[in-house]
Amino acid sequence: MTLSPTQRISTGLDTRPSVPVYSLAERDRRWNLARSFMEDEGLDALIVFGEGDAGPAPFAFDSWFTNDRPGVLLVFPRDRTPIALVPIPTFLFDHREAMHRGDELWLAATDLRLGRQSHQLVQTLKDLGLGNGAIGVMGLDPYLPAHPEGRIPYPFWHAVLNLLPGTDFRNVGHAFARLMMPLSEEEIAVMRHAARIGDAMAEAMVTTAAPGVSEADVYAAAMATAYRHGTLAPHIHFCSGPAPSASGQPAWGYRPQPPRILAEGDLIATEIFSYFGGRQTQHQAAIAIGEVHPMIEHVARIANECYAAGLATLRTGATFGEVSEAMLAPAEAVGAWLRGPQIHGLNPYGAFSRIPGGLIQAEGGDLYPIAAPRPATLADMTLEPGMSFAFEPSCGIGDHMVTLGGTVLVGEGDPIELNPLTAKLLRAG
Known part of the structure; x- marks a missing residue:
């Protein structure tokens, strides 16, 4: 990657620069970075907690993996494509509409599941054979300034721990965020x-x-x-x-x-x-x-x-x-x-x-x-x-x-x- 300083570009309303888009190569770069991280850390999967509000300090690690609407709970097994647990059916409608328009999506319809409650996450992990695995979690670590003690709600995480007592959950938010910082x-x-x-x-x-x-x-x-x-x-x-x-x-x-x-x-x-x-x-x-x-x-x-x-x-x-x-x-x-x-x-x-x-x-x-x-x-x-x-x-x-x-x-x-x-x-x- 070669970077060089540039002069500021004029930004009048009559100036419409071409809009950049992400390619599947960018998807592969990100997913391969995640797989290498899991391999290095001895993890079987990642859980990525996302919030839907893209405010001044958005907690949107999920959309980094999906290139899609933020607010999903992502399960990324090391040996297969990610699965997005979406909160409401409108996420499914959005995905279907994008497919109909011919947008280049990173997840297929079969990669989506409806419902992101604690028992639905647990069921997904069991379906994937991850009930007793080592799983990295993004959402438990502090995320300043909005979430100084983590983003995942206590009742949600308490239920997951009780339902999966044999799973080795590890906080990896800070470690993985550090890998995301150098931009492509x-x-x-x-x-x-x-x-x-x-x-x-x-x-x-x-x-x-x-x-x-x-x-x-x-x-x-x-x-x-x-x-x-x-x-x-x-x-x-x-x-x-x-x-x-x-x-x-x-x-x-x-x-x-x-x-x-x-x-x-x-x-x-x-x-x-x-x-x-x-x-x-x-x-x-x-x-x-x-x-x-x-x-x-x-x-x-x-x-x-x-x-x-x-x-x-x-x-x-x-x-x-x-x-x-x-x-x-x-x-x-x-x-x-x-x-x-x-x-x-x-x-x-x-x-x-x-x-x-x-x-x-x-x-x-x-x-x-x-x-x-x-x-x-x-x-x-x-x-x-x-x-x-x-x-x-x-x-x-x-x-x-x-x-x-x-x-x-x-x-x-x-x-x-x-x-x-x-x-x-x-x-x-």
Whole structure:
């Protein structure tokens, strides 16, 4: 695999790049990786727990194996094709419709079973002669940030253990996720497409934002752009104001209140999650409306220094911890407070940089609990070409906080910035 840096591609709505698709060669690559893993670990099969929600941090290992609708319980014996236990009949209808259209599917109709309850999983394992085997499980290990104690529900797993007391179940989520991180050429093409969509969303927000415009109008412009480009379930964290510090869904999405009206001097703080073809890019779009507070300009420059430090360090053979510390250094040197990790892994999640913790230093921050410092996860992981990371350096001084960044791949030489557009403070108008 040969990777090289590329310039950002223009993303106007009149530009329709060809849509990348996965081949059966990509399916075989993934399935062979799984079979080799099972062979090396002495496993007879894998169980892969999937959830149907493709939110900001999707737990969608199942669709990596199936190239299909997420939310199935997958059983992958080492010596045969995977079996997908689907929750409801609409999954069967979807599969049948895809066959009727002539889509190139990775699983046959005979590879699907209806029902993904604990007793149905147990019956499937018994039917396959795996009732007393060694089985790796993906879903029991922590999966940050959404599932710090695993994803599989306790009643479900308790029932499986009681019904199969002779089975040797092993947690393999972290180990296998590590093998998934170096992306193939086909996956990188999908990532580039996701990044184009995310950049188009950011540009739509910049074009729409102005004093007197509703937050909802800016949000809608980005979402409409994403759907027009054919992406699945895009998400945006969104907050605006003269000194916004929140990072999550817009408050009017979960609390009955009107969207805020933008004003001169506002900063719109957003995080775009562009999700296409099972791969995700992230875009930290910070948008200034008119003349913002000088401290916003200052912390944005420091955040950009953190981003540049990450680019200078993200090299094949370096460790994730080395990159993490490099991206923390400019912010820590000025005593800044941080919103979250300066960098974390993508596709899948798992690697997170150290977070210093402490009090929120903005006005009123002393009223809230003190966040404990959190060490880096996978700090000793050696970087390989094709690994994808969310660069999201933040810098807060006093009341003013800015987060910048985008998605960056480890290259053969220099890192590959998929969306450098959002690595700087954007300006509306």
